[in-house]
Amino acid sequence: xxxxNFLLSAWPWRSAGYLVTGAVTGAAALVAIVxxxxxxxxxxxxLVGLPLLIVTALAGxxxxxxxxxxLRLIDLDPVSDPHRTPAAPGPRxxxxxxxxxxxxxxxxxxxxxxxxxxxxxxALAVAVALLFPLSMAVTPLLMATAGDxxxxxxxxxxxxxxxxxxxxxxxLGIVLLGLCAYVLGVAAGARAELTRLLIxxxxxxxxxxxxxxxxxxxxxxxxxxxxRRRIERDLHDGAQQRLVALTMTLGxxxxxxxxxxxxxxxxxxxEEAGEALAELRELIHGIHPxxxxxxxxxxxxxxxADRSAVPVDVDLVLPGRLPRAVxxxxxxxxxxxxxxxxxxxxxxxxxxxxxxxxxxxFLDVRDDGRGGADATAGSGLTGLAxxxxxxxxxxxxxxxxxxxxxxxxxxxxxxxxxxx
Numbered sequence: 357x358x359x360x361n362f363l364l365s366a367w368p369w370r371s372a373g374y375l376v377t378g379a380v381t382g383a384a385a386l387v388a389i390v391x392x393x394x395x396x397x398x399x400x401x402x403l404v405g406l407p408l409l410i411v412t413a414l415a416g417x418x419x420x421x422x423x424x425x426x427l428r429l430i431d432l433d434p435v436s437d438p439h440r441t442p443a444a445p446g447p448r449x450x451x452x453x454x455x456x457x458x459x460x461x462x463x464x465x466x467x468x469x470x471x472x473x474x475x476x477x478x479a480l481a482v483a484v485a486l487l488f489p490l491s492m493a494v495t496p497l498l499m500a501t502a503g504d505x506x507x508x509x510x511x512x513x514x515x516x517x518x519x520x521x522x523x524x525x526x527x528l529g530i531v532l533l534g535l536c537a538y539v540l541g542v543a544a545g546a547r548a549e550l551t552r553l554l555i556x557x558x559x560x561x562x563x564x565x566x567x568x569x570x571x572x573x574x575x576x577x578x579x580x581x582x583x584r585r586r587i588e589r590d591l592h593d594g595a596q597q598r599l600v601a602l603t604m605t606l607g608x609x610x611x612x613x614x615x616x617x618x619x620x621x622x623x624x625x626x627e628e629a630g631e632a633l634a635e636l637r638e639l640i641h642g643i644h645p646x647x648x649x650x651x652x653x654x655x656x657x658x659x660x661a662d663r664s665a666v667p668v669d670v671d672l673v674l675p676g677r678l679p680r681a682v683x684x685x686x687x688x689x690x691x692x693x694x695x696x697x698x699x700x701x702x703x704x705x706x707x708x709x710x711x712x713x714x715x716x717x718f719l720d721v722r723d724d725g726r727g728g729a730d731a732t733a734g735s736g737l738t739g740l741a742x743x744x745x746x747x748x749x750x751x752x753x754x755x756x757x758x759x760x761x762x763x764x765x766x767x768x769x770x771x772x773x774x775x776x
Contacts, residue, residue, distance in 0.1 A: 372482065389415050416466060417463055420463040420467070423551050427552065439453075649680075653672070657690050657710075673710070676771040678712070678769050702725050706724075715770055716767065721763040722762045725761055728758075729761050737763075
């Protein structure tokens, strides 16, 4: 409305159309609700009207459906439907779902407000901002036709008897019509904002988007873990097996070759193939260690502790298997933490403890180092926190100067039916 070409755009017409259709729709809703409620109340004495009373309770659904589509006239922001999809097909499941939703009752309240109060306000706004200026603008036409060129009634309040006065009133009506276009825009905007607040609030849309974002994040985590397992399997069954065969071939060729430059080259190639195989195995282990998939988190943590540069004691009480994404995240946290301890803390020993309680996995990594760990100093703790937060978990660090340093991880999870 602040743009200079507002009067020449389609928005005044769209605002008028929104208010006019609101008046028509509201009047129709009033007639329908009163009729169904009255008939249902009378027939309820013989139990025949009970379905009609239920229909009255659901009257807000079609009214809100129509209102969400009418909003498109002046609101370019799409409006989502707050109703859930029934869990089962059929009218019974649909009716049960709708009667249990808060949105249904909120829409019923809006329908009653709309039918009883809002549509008369829409009609009044159109009458004041559109009909009054138009009736003034056609004063000369009324004087020439109904008044036989002698007089004309302006808004049925005062009489115009001269042509200059009639044209003056017409000019005033045109000016008022331009000003009232802004009034229509304001009224339609306020009316649309009230409707969105009552039946399609942006807060609910935001909440739905947050829920969908959380669900999509879980799907992405699962897809990422599945892709890690696929890469690990392909490397293990493909490239690793080829390197094993190559190493064996080079070893046999080295045994058969006579002493000399060729034997030396074969020995060098055999050693490099062995180093490449070791590096590939380490890479596969870093992508997704097979021990997790086969034996679970407890065995994988014990394996990581055995390979740590700092001695690590493990006390992990897990009687079952956890979701794959949780086991993978917990494993990499346990792998990264001892690596950070070896690089930065100067500790002589570390300890990993953990248990599952009340739907959450708790892991503690403790060391006897110098302390003073800082998550912002590039110690890898930021990456661990990001990995944990993807699963709606929490990571906390206690590292006073002089130690000890305790890293705690909490991950929400439940037991799965995979065998331990």
